[in-house]
Amino acid sequence: MSVIYDKVALIGLGLIASSMHWAMKRGGVAGSVTGYARSSETRETARKIGLCDAVFDTLEEVVEDADLIVLATPVGAMGAVMKQIAAHLKPGATVIDVGSVKQTVIAEVQPLIPAGVHFVPCHPMAGTEHSGPEAGFATLFDNRWCLIVPPKGSDADAVARQEQYWQALGAQTEIMEAEHHDMVCAVVSHIPHLIAYTMVGVADDLRRVSDQEVIKFSAAGFRDFTRIAASDPTMWRDVFLTNKDATIEMLGRFTEELFALQRAIRTGDGDQLHAYFTHTRAIRRGILEAGQDTDKPDFGRVQVER
Amino acid sequence: MSVIYDKVALIGLGLIASSMHWAMKRGGVAGSVTGYARSSETRETARKIGLCDAVFDTLEEVVEDADLIVLATPVGAMGAVMKQIAAHLKPGATVIDVGSVKQTVIAEVQPLIPAGVHFVPCHPMAGTEHSGPEAGFATLFDNRWCLIVPPKGSDADAVARQEQYWQALGAQTEIMEAEHHDMVCAVVSHIPHLIAYTMVGVADDLRRVSDQEVIKFSAAGFRDFTRIAASDPTMWRDVFLTNKDATIEMLGRFTEELFALQRAIRTGDGDQLHAYFTHTRAIRRGILEAGQDTDKPDFGRVQVER
Numbered sequence: 370m371s372v373i374y375d376k377v378a379l380i381g382l383g384l385i386a387s388s389m390h391w392a393m394k395r396g397g398v399a400g401s402v403t404g405y406a407r408s409s410e411t412r413e414t415a416r417k418i419g420l421c422d423a424v425f426d427t428l429e430e431v432v433e434d435a436d437l438i439v440l441a442t443p444v445g446a447m448g449a450v451m452k453q454i455a456a457h458l459k460p461g462a463t464v465i466d467v468g469s470v471k472q473t474v475i476a477e478v479q480p481l482i483p484a485g486v487h488f489v490p491c492h493p494m495a496g497t498e499h500s501g502p503e504a505g506f507a508t509l510f511d512n513r514w515c516l517i518v519p520p521k522g523s524d525a526d527a528v529a530r531q532e533q534y535w536q537a538l539g540a541q542t543e544i545m546e547a548e549h550h551d552m553v554c555a556v557v558s559h560i561p562h563l564i565a566y567t568m569v570g571v572a573d574d575l576r577r578v579s580d581q582e583v584i585k586f587s588a589a590g591f592r593d594f595t596r597i598a599a600s601d602p603t604m605w606r607d608v609f610l611t612n613k614d615a616t617i618e619m620l621g622r623f624t625e626e627l628f629a630l631q632r633a634i635r636t637g638d639g640d641q642l643h644a645y646f647t648h649t650r651a652i653r654r655g656i657l658e659a660g661q662d663t664d665k666p667d668f669g670r671v672q673v674e675r
Numbered sequence: 676m677s678v679i680y681d682k683v684a685l686i687g688l689g690l691i692a693s694s695m696h697w698a699m700k701r702g703g704v705a706g707s708v709t710g711y712a713r714s715s716e717t718r719e720t721a722r723k724i725g726l727c728d729a730v731f732d733t734l735e736e737v738v739e740d741a742d743l744i745v746l747a748t749p750v751g752a753m754g755a756v757m758k759q760i761a762a763h764l765k766p767g768a769t770v771i772d773v774g775s776v777k778q779t780v781i782a783e784v785q786p787l788i789p790a791g792v793h794f795v796p797c798h799p800m801a802g803t804e805h806s807g808p809e810a811g812f813a814t815l816f817d818n819r820w821c822l823i824v825p826p827k828g829s830d831a832d833a834v835a836r837q838e839q840y841w842q843a844l845g846a847q848t849e850i851m852e853a854e855h856h857d858m859v860c861a862v863v864s865h866i867p868h869l870i871a872y873t874m875v876g877v878a879d880d881l882r883r884v885s886d887q888e889v890i891k892f893s894a895a896g897f898r899d900f901t902r903i904a905a906s907d908p909t910m911w912r913d914v915f916l917t918n919k920d921a922t923i924e925m926l927g928r929f930t931e932e933l934f935a936l937q938r939a940i941r942t943g944d945g946d947q948l949h950a951y952f953t954h955t956r957a958i959r960r961g962i963l964e965a966g967q968d969t970d971k972p973d974f975g976r977v978q979v980e981r
Contacts, residue, residue: 445945469895494895498959513894543891553884556877558895564870565896567933569955571862575928577855578862584961585849588819589775589800589864590871592968593899599959602952609940609948620937622881624930627873631926634915639751642915646908649875653804653905655890662898 373534374463375400378435380428380450381442382406382415383601384496385467387505389439390420392538395507405431406502407442415502428453437463437534440478444468445607448477460485463527467491469554469604471518471547473611479520487527492516492550493540494558500601511539512660518547555615559608560623562597563616566605569598679840680769681706684741686734686756687748688712688721689907690802691773693811695745696726698844701813711737712808713748721808734759743769743840746784750774751913754783766791769833773797775860775910777824777853779917785826793833798822798856799846800864806907817845818966824853861921865914866929869922871900872911 404421495513515535710727801819821841
């Protein structure tokens, strides 16, 4: 592998940025990596675990002479960060963001990009329920998708280099239009997270079933929801606030469908339920075939030979 | 380990029964195990993979001289099976079911139990998204819970022996009252499954986002739903039809809560969202502490050292 960007600056040192760091080191993708986080505690942790070649206390320092600047803060903070760094960017540099929402980010960040600097919005679709500088690992992006969402008139070379960059980090890339991106993500990510948060909240709020029971017996299905309902609250608050339209549209579809199934239960329409449940199995099969999950029983709990 | 039941008969050879078989063999819990399945194809598969010491083509044969009879069919079929085997049970034998719903099963099966035979409803809370005789494995119940739901007036020795039996299969046991059982399971299992089925159905039904996109980008959250939405359609149809009241009550709570979050998104109430998402994290922590899930990033995908 060879260096794609000589100097990379990471702004925000959470799960995604720290994983990018380790993946860049693994692939020899960057000459050097600098890092910045708003909280001094995060910066200290980063220094302690060797995250980034240098961790700086100011935005001005971290972007100095950088060829690639990565906005890896919650999406709600990206506009403010961009405002602060705009005057300090090197001509020819590329700014990317790694946010989960694209229309709002483009609307906020794009106007602040100085002439001669490229902006390529990216969305690496990978994550775990963990957050913070210690959560990252080099293989996070392996075989996952990174959606690249260039605004109209983007520099073709800057975009092509981003494709090359994410592929060097282990990901597959796809170019997508911003509005479509936000709708796709509402379906495959934002609504599932909101539903999981809701289900966990409901379970906790019940008077008739204790928290202890919910926790003890969680392996029966509930557990799968709690994993994504443990994701970073600030990130997800910003996602829902900035992808409001697609989220609310999809929620409408979801509740409509849920009410139809509820009605089938109430009226005892077993045929409808059976047909519905049979159909959803096929989608799972597609995901396994696409290599986006493992087929191991119970997510890799140790299986003893018969 | 020592033999707890000399002769065990398994009726229905799906994921649960086949896992019970391998777990009994692992622990030396049964003298011998006979099996029956309604479909000749299932019986053939069972014979081919060595599931059960003998597989029989009739219910009369499989229960002959059995000390423990396990009803492991979908819950909707248990009454009919019980009707057929009642006259062929040995005095002193114990019948258990392993269904996910208890009030309905007790109402249907209990009146058919002959004098001198014990009935101990059980619910091993373990499973994977796979079904059929080849899906079972010996460790399925390890560290999972088996809820034991004896009707009033149950024989104390028969119940105690069932506790001992499930513990020998690797599970922890808890005695629970039937109505409470059905409510707990609606929360931790039935509603999560219904929601997962719904979410997968919605994603599939959209015209604006292709199935291929849903499948490709599923790692972003959606994937966790598809696993449980791939569970056995017949089993789950019966669960919802037989646990109708608790399911509909819990669905009401869920949609109420979902609408509250939807309203927070629409009105831009970031504080409410953040507080809600922060709270749900704590429940996840409880599940990890209770040993009901692993904390590995992304369910045990290989993590390369930094």
